[in-house]
Amino acid sequence: MTDLALPLPVRKSSAYYRLRRRVLRGLQIFALFLVLIYTLFPYYWAFVSSTKQGAALYRSVLLPALDFTYYRQLIDNPVFMSSLLNSAYVAVATTFLSLVIGVSAAYALGRIDFPQRRAVLMVILMISIFPQVVVLSGMFELINWLGLFNRPSALVLTYLLSTVPFTTWILTTFIREFPRELEEAAIVDGCSHLRILLKILLPLMGPSLASTGILAFILAWNEFLFALTFTLTDENRTVPVAIGLIAGTNRYEYPFGQIMAASVTVTLPLIAVVLVFQRRIVAGLTAGAVKG
Structure with missing residues (x-):
C-alpha cells in the first residue's frame, strides 16, 4: 500500500x-x-x-441657529432660581448626613463583632429596596408631627430614608477590605474605635466616600415624589418639581423648549460634580477588584 x-x-x-x-x-x-x-x-x-x-x-435640524432666550428667562425667573438653591441645599445636606451616618454604621457593621450583625445588614438591604410609595403616608404623618411640612428640611430628613441604607451597605463592603492589622496596631497604642475611624480609616476611604457621596447627591437632586408631596409653595420647591410645574401661556401650549432648557440647566451641576471627583469615583468603584 x-x-x-x-x-x-x-x-x-x-x-x-x-x-x-x-x-x-x-x-x-x-x-x-x-x-x-x-x-x-x-x-x-x-x-x-x-x-x-x-x-x-x-423641524429636525441637527445644527440650528442657537437662541438662548429660554435660558435668559430661567435666570430672570426668581421661582426657578429659588428652586435651584433649594435643590443644592437639600442635596448637599443629604449627602453630608448620609456619609456621616453611613460611615459610623459601616464601621460598626464591618469591624465590630456582635451577634445581630448579619440580621442588621439584611434589614438595611430590605429598607433600601422599599418603593417610595410604601413609606409615603407614614413619612407624611412623621413630617407633619415634627412641624417640618413645606420646608426643605423635611426633604433632607425624608431622603435619608433612601440614602443611608445603601450608603451604609456600600461603605461596609469597603471597610471590610482594609487589613485588620491597621486597627490592631492602633488598639495596641491605646486608640479608641472612634479615633481609629477618624484618624486611620477615614483618610483611606476617600475614593469610596466620593463614589458613594455622588450616588447620594444624584438621588437627592433628582427625587420628585417626596418633593412634590412635602412642599407646596414655590419658594420651597426643588428643581424637579419646578420643572414639572412649568406651564405654557395658555392651556393648549406645551412648553417643550422651556422644559428642555431647565433640564439642561439642572444637569450641569451633576456634570460638574462628576468631573471634579472623576478620579476618586473610578478608584472607589474599582477598589477591591484586584487583590494580591
Whole structure:
C-alpha cells in the first residue's frame, strides 16, 4: 500500500494577523461610536431643542441657529432660581448626613463583632429596596408631627430614608477590605474605635466616600415624589418639581423648549460634580477588584 500524504498545516502569515487585528479594532471603535451616539444624542437633542422657538421645534435640524432666550428667562425667573438653591441645599445636606451616618454604621457593621450583625445588614438591604410609595403616608404623618411640612428640611430628613441604607451597605463592603492589622496596631497604642475611624480609616476611604457621596447627591437632586408631596409653595420647591410645574401661556401650549432648557440647566451641576471627583469615583468603584 502506498502511504497517503497528509497535508501540511497552513501557516498563516503575519499580514493575516495584522489585518485581523485591524478589523477587530475597527469593529470595537465602531461599537464604541454607536454607544456614544446612543448615550449622548438625547442630551444633545435636549440642548438643541432648548434653543428653538415656535415652529422650529418641529423641524429636525441637527445644527440650528442657537437662541438662548429660554435660558435668559430661567435666570430672570426668581421661582426657578429659588428652586435651584433649594435643590443644592437639600442635596448637599443629604449627602453630608448620609456619609456621616453611613460611615459610623459601616464601621460598626464591618469591624465590630456582635451577634445581630448579619440580621442588621439584611434589614438595611430590605429598607433600601422599599418603593417610595410604601413609606409615603407614614413619612407624611412623621413630617407633619415634627412641624417640618413645606420646608426643605423635611426633604433632607425624608431622603435619608433612601440614602443611608445603601450608603451604609456600600461603605461596609469597603471597610471590610482594609487589613485588620491597621486597627490592631492602633488598639495596641491605646486608640479608641472612634479615633481609629477618624484618624486611620477615614483618610483611606476617600475614593469610596466620593463614589458613594455622588450616588447620594444624584438621588437627592433628582427625587420628585417626596418633593412634590412635602412642599407646596414655590419658594420651597426643588428643581424637579419646578420643572414639572412649568406651564405654557395658555392651556393648549406645551412648553417643550422651556422644559428642555431647565433640564439642561439642572444637569450641569451633576456634570460638574462628576468631573471634579472623576478620579476618586473610578478608584472607589474599582477598589477591591484586584487583590494580591
